[in-house]
Amino acid sequence: MSRSKTPPPLSAKDPSSFAYPTMKDRIPVILSKIVDHLTRQKGVIVQEYGGEAAREELKALIGAISELRHSVMTNKPAKPLRDSRRDALLWNAELARQINLKQEEEETCSRDESEQSLRWFDDAWLWMECYLYRRVQEASLMCSLLKGFDVFAQQKQDAFKSAYKSMSQLTMYLQEVISKFKGQVPESEVRECFKEFLQVSLWGNKCDLSISAGQVMTHDHNPMAQLSLLKHRLMVDDTNAAYGILSKAAEVKERKARVDIVLDNAGFELVTDLCFAEFLITSGLASQIVFHAKSMPWFVSDVTLEDWDWTLNNMKRMNHIAISELCQRWQAYLQAKTWIVEAHDFWIMPNTYNEMHNVSPDLFNRLSESDFIIFKGDLNYRKLVSDRQWDPTTSFERALRGFHPAPLCSLRTLKCDCVVGLEPGQSQAAENEDVNWMIGGDWAVISACQRRDSSPPSPDTL
Numbered sequence: 507m508s509r510s511k512t513p514p515p516l517s518a519k520d521p522s523s524f525a526y527p528t529m530k531d532r533i534p535v536i537l538s539k540i541v542d543h544l545t546r547q548k549g550v551i552v553q554e555y556g557g558e559a560a561r562e563e564l565k566a567l568i569g570a571i572s573e574l575r576h577s578v579m580t581n582k583p584a585k586p587l588r589d590s591r592r593d594a595l596l597w598n599a600e601l602a603r604q605i606n607l608k609q610e611e612e613e614t615c616s617r618d619e620s621e622q623s624l625r626w627f628d629d630a631w632l633w634m635e636c637y638l639y640r641r642v643q644e645a646s647l648m649c650s651l652l653k654g655f656d657v658f659a660q661q662k663q664d665a666f667k668s669a670y671k672s673m674s675q676l677t678m679y680l681q682e683v684i685s686k687f688k689g690q691v692p693e694s695e696v697r698e699c700f701k702e703f704l705q706v707s708l709w710g711n712k713c714d715l716s717i718s719a720g721q722v723m724t725h726d727h728n729p730m731a732q733l734s735l736l737k738h739r740l741m742v743d744d745t746n747a748a749y750g751i752l753s754k755a756a757e758v759k760e761r762k763a764r765v766d767i768v769l770d771n772a773g774f775e776l777v778t779d780l781c782f783a784e785f786l787i788t789s790g791l792a793s794q795i796v797f798h799a800k801s802m803p804w805f806v807s808d809v810t811l812e813d814w815d816w817t818l819n820n821m822k823r824m825n826h827i828a829i830s831e832l833c834q835r836w837q838a839y840l841q842a843k844t845w846i847v848e849a850h851d852f853w854i855m856p857n858t859y860n861e862m863h864n865v866s867p868d869l870f871n872r873l874s875e876s877d878f879i880i881f882k883g884d885l886n887y888r889k890l891v892s893d894r895q896w897d898p899t900t901s902f903e904r905a906l907r908g909f910h911p912a913p914l915c916s917l918r919t920l921k922c923d924c925v926v927g928l929e930p931g932q933s934q935a936a937e938n939e940d941v942n943w944m945i946g947g948d949w950a951v952i953s954a955c956q957r958r959d960s961s962p963p964s965p966d967t968l
């Protein structure tokens with residue numbers, strides 16, 4: 507069977523794509539919120555970061571974010587990064603590579619400067635959006651007192667605090683499960699609990715601040731009770747395949763399986779991921795979990811190593827028995843290396859995952875040691891399937907374009923207009939029920955692929 511040709515990437519040049527309102531409206535709002543936050547917090551920041559000298563830097567930081575916002579809104583060309591962070595050279599080489607590819611595609615040898623660059627509304631949405639968040643970081647990296655300031659920290663912390671009720675219910679339930687698993691548990695019950703915690707982690711992905719442009723979601727529901735109501739919105743459900751991969755690895759490796767979780771958002775989603783990881787250890791489905799966080803603030807709410815520490819420290823201080831007991835348990839896991847948290851720079855590059863083998867072979871090899879990789883969220887899904895406008899009935903494996911470091915699955919609520927692995931007619935049925943089914947975060951997929959290839963993808967997968 508001939509392989510379907512790889513379609514073009516999503517781009518804001520297509521006004522019918524969610525890329526367009528993202529570039530036109532959502533990103534300017536996200537940047538305005540940063541300026542508003544920095545302006546409102548000026549007194550606190552100046553005091554905390556060194557007085558009058560910080561005031562000048564803060565002014566420059568606000569100016570840089572405002573200039574970036576103007577650049578997006580007036581579709582200016584992408585510029586090389588000016589900061590000296592370790593990834594800047596790789597980013598600028600990647601920018602040059604993309605410009606060359608664009609010129610080859612356009613087969614123009616135009617000497618016109620405007621043709622020798624990438625623009626917000628002309629080029630690949632994924633590339634430009636990653637570049638946007640890296641430019642936000644550049645603004646703080648150009649400072650000295652405010653160097654590396656996390657302009658999204660407040661939003662992530664507010665989101666965490668608003669999720670107390672859901673966290674309380676989820677952790678109390680987890681404590682009950684941990685007690686139950688002290689004794690013998692029938693396999694059917696292991697499978698049922700796996701499904702429950704996997705789906706709580708999946709739906710925890712609805713809480714992402716970049717889609718809501720910073721609006722914090724309310725949490726007044728019991729996460730477990732919600733699962734049955736959400737079942738209808740689960741369009742691809744490879745839970746059984748995922749369970750099969752894991753239970754087989756646990757058996758073959760005599761309960762010494764390693765699971766990698768590529769994290770997405772801080773706040774409640776991180777807590778659901780920690781609870782899911784606890785269940786994997788408690789049930790014996792995994793003996794080690796490697797968590798992959800971001801090495802800089804990313805897409806508003808993605809988890810940085812600082813967010814990880816802040817979350818555990820705040821959970822430990824909560825006056826809540828289940829939460830504080832679990833926190834102590836998790837800190838012991840981190841001490842014993844039962845849990846490891848890492849942050850490779852590849853996760854903050856614009857590359858799609860079929861390029862990982864070439865761009866960051868060390869990370870590809872690290873992931874190849876895993877028995878099962880769980881990718882959380884929409885941005886990871888977009889990078890897994892190269893943010894292409896696939897026919898929705900294209901198989902998930904085809905869309906991976908040769909990315910098979912280990913068996914993997916994606917737990918994703920749909921927040922952008924690319925999806926694969928659907929049955930014929932399924933996208934139309936969803937469209938009839940909810941016109942925003944691809945972008946609202948109310949529909950989801952659990953997509954698994956059990957292939958493992960250590961070789962780089964062959965050209966025909968590209």
Ligand SMILES: O=P(O)(O)OC[C@@]1(O)O[C@H](CO)[C@@H](O)[C@@H]1O
Binds near residue numbers: 882884922
């Ligand atoms: O990875 P998450 O946090 O689930 O979602 C992030 C994201 O999907 O939200 C926006 C929706 O278009 C995009 O800018 C970005 O890809």
Ligand SMILES: [Mn+2]
Binds near residue numbers: 714716770771807
């Ligand atoms: Mn995210």
